[in-house]
Amino acid sequence: MNVLGLFNYWIVVILMMAGFYVVIAQENMIKKLVGLNVFQVAVFVFYISMSKIDGATAPILGDEFEVYANPLPHVLILTAIVVGVATTALGLALIVRIRDAYDTVEDDEIQRIEETEA
Amino acid sequence: MNRHSILRVVAKFMIPYIMLFALYVQFHGDFGPGGGFQAGVIFAVGFILYALIFGIENGRKVLPAGVNRILLAGGVLLYAGVGVAGLLLEGNYLDYFVLAHDPVHGQHLGILLVELGVGITVASTMIALFYVFSGQDVRR
Amino acid sequence: MAATAIAIVRSRKLFAAVMLSGIFSLIAAVFYVHLTAVDVAFTEAAVGAGISTLLFLATLALTHTSTEEPHKPVRPLPLLIVVVTGAVLIYGTLDMPAYGDPEAPPNTHVIPRYINESGTEVGVPNIVTSVLASYRGYDTLGETVVIFTAGIGVLVLLGRGRRRWRPGLKSKNEDDEPGRGAEA
Known part of the structure; x- marks a missing residue:
C-alpha cells in the first residue's frame, strides 16, 4: 500500500490528539474550548481530505473541466463550521455563567468549592 | 474610541x-x-466592525436588538416557508420544481430564497451573539 | 499546522492560545484551498479567524481570567490516553483509501449523479450550492435551526433573565446600566 497516500490522515490524527489532550488535561475551561475547536478543525480536515481527487478542480461547473472534487463533504463541512461557531458561543456563554456563580473558570477549583459547600 | 481618527476613517x-x-x-453563490x-458571516463582521469603531450604542441605533431578534426568527421562517410554499403548490416539502413554470427556474428561485433565509439567520445570530457578549457588565 | 496546534497545547497564556487558534484557522483555510474546497475555505477564514476569535476575546474580557497560569508539568495519564488513542486511529487509517484516489468509496457512490446531473436538473454552476440548498435542503434547514437554537440559547443564558439568578446582588447593578436595558 502506498504509505505516502495516508500521510494526510496521520496529520489529522496528530491534530486531533493535540486537541484531545488539551480537553482532558487542562483545567481552564476556555482553554478546553480552544482544544475542542482544534479537534473540530481536525475532523473538518479529515472530511475535506477525503473529497480530494487528483487533478480535480473545485466543484464549480465549467466547460473546460472534466474532473471535479467531491462536493458532498464540502457541503457537510461548510454547514458544520458555522454550526460549530454557534455552539462554541453557547459554550462560552455557559462559561460566563459559571464564572458568575463560582468566580472561577478552573475545573479543579470549582470542584473544591462544591466539596467545601457540601 | 473617539481619538482614533485613523481607525474611524479607514473603517468608514x-x-x-x-x-x-x-x-x-x-x-x-450560485455561480x-x-x-x-x-x-451572513461577512455581513455580521462588517456590522460588528462598525459597532466596535463607532461605539456599540451607535450600532444599536442602526439595528436595534429587538429588530435583530425578529430577523433571527424571520430567516428560519423564510426557509421553512419556502418548503410550505412547495407544499401549497402541490409539490413535496422543500420541492422547488413547482415554484415557477419552468423547473429549472423554480430551482433557481428556491435556492435564492433558501440561501437568503440562511444568510439572514446567520448574520442576525452572529450580531445577536456580539450584542449579548458585549452588553455584559464586567464585574471586578 | 501541526506546529501551531502544539504551540496551542504548550502555551500558558490564554490570550496567546486564543490568538494561535485564529492563526490555526487561517492555515486550515489555506489548506482547504489547496484541497480544492473553495467554499469551505471561504467559510473557515470568515468564521474561524474572525467571529470565533472575537467571541473568545469577549469571554476572556468578561471572565477576567488570570492570563498567566502557573507552569504545569505534562500530566502522564492524559498523555497516555492520547497516545494510545492516536495509535489506534493511525492503525485505523491503514485501511483508508489513499489520498486523492478517484476510485475511493466516498467518491463513487452518489457523487457522479450530483456532478453529471446537477447542471441540467438545477441549473446552477456551483455544485456545492445546488447540493446544499436543493438536494440536501432538509439537512440545511436542520443546520439553520441549530444555529437559531444556539443563538436563542445564548440569549437566554446571558440576556435579560441573567440578573434574577443572583438575588444577593446590589440593586445598583440591576437597574441603571446603560446598554443592558437596550439589550433587554
Missing part, C-alpha cells in the same frame, strides 16, 4: 465594501464560491 472607507461584498457573495452561510 471599508465598511461599505464589506457590506457590498457580503451581498455579492450572497447572490453570486462562484459563496452562499448564505458565508455572506
Whole structure:
C-alpha cells in the first residue's frame, strides 16, 4: 500500500490528539474550548481530505473541466463550521455563567468549592 | 474610541465594501464560491466592525436588538416557508420544481430564497451573539 | 499546522492560545484551498479567524481570567490516553483509501449523479450550492435551526433573565446600566 497516500490522515490524527489532550488535561475551561475547536478543525480536515481527487478542480461547473472534487463533504463541512461557531458561543456563554456563580473558570477549583459547600 | 481618527476613517472607507461584498457573495453563490452561510458571516463582521469603531450604542441605533431578534426568527421562517410554499403548490416539502413554470427556474428561485433565509439567520445570530457578549457588565 | 496546534497545547497564556487558534484557522483555510474546497475555505477564514476569535476575546474580557497560569508539568495519564488513542486511529487509517484516489468509496457512490446531473436538473454552476440548498435542503434547514437554537440559547443564558439568578446582588447593578436595558 502506498504509505505516502495516508500521510494526510496521520496529520489529522496528530491534530486531533493535540486537541484531545488539551480537553482532558487542562483545567481552564476556555482553554478546553480552544482544544475542542482544534479537534473540530481536525475532523473538518479529515472530511475535506477525503473529497480530494487528483487533478480535480473545485466543484464549480465549467466547460473546460472534466474532473471535479467531491462536493458532498464540502457541503457537510461548510454547514458544520458555522454550526460549530454557534455552539462554541453557547459554550462560552455557559462559561460566563459559571464564572458568575463560582468566580472561577478552573475545573479543579470549582470542584473544591462544591466539596467545601457540601 | 473617539481619538482614533485613523481607525474611524479607514473603517468608514471599508465598511461599505464589506457590506457590498457580503451581498455579492450572497447572490453570486450560485455561480462562484459563496452562499448564505458565508455572506451572513461577512455581513455580521462588517456590522460588528462598525459597532466596535463607532461605539456599540451607535450600532444599536442602526439595528436595534429587538429588530435583530425578529430577523433571527424571520430567516428560519423564510426557509421553512419556502418548503410550505412547495407544499401549497402541490409539490413535496422543500420541492422547488413547482415554484415557477419552468423547473429549472423554480430551482433557481428556491435556492435564492433558501440561501437568503440562511444568510439572514446567520448574520442576525452572529450580531445577536456580539450584542449579548458585549452588553455584559464586567464585574471586578 | 501541526506546529501551531502544539504551540496551542504548550502555551500558558490564554490570550496567546486564543490568538494561535485564529492563526490555526487561517492555515486550515489555506489548506482547504489547496484541497480544492473553495467554499469551505471561504467559510473557515470568515468564521474561524474572525467571529470565533472575537467571541473568545469577549469571554476572556468578561471572565477576567488570570492570563498567566502557573507552569504545569505534562500530566502522564492524559498523555497516555492520547497516545494510545492516536495509535489506534493511525492503525485505523491503514485501511483508508489513499489520498486523492478517484476510485475511493466516498467518491463513487452518489457523487457522479450530483456532478453529471446537477447542471441540467438545477441549473446552477456551483455544485456545492445546488447540493446544499436543493438536494440536501432538509439537512440545511436542520443546520439553520441549530444555529437559531444556539443563538436563542445564548440569549437566554446571558440576556435579560441573567440578573434574577443572583438575588444577593446590589440593586445598583440591576437597574441603571446603560446598554443592558437596550439589550433587554
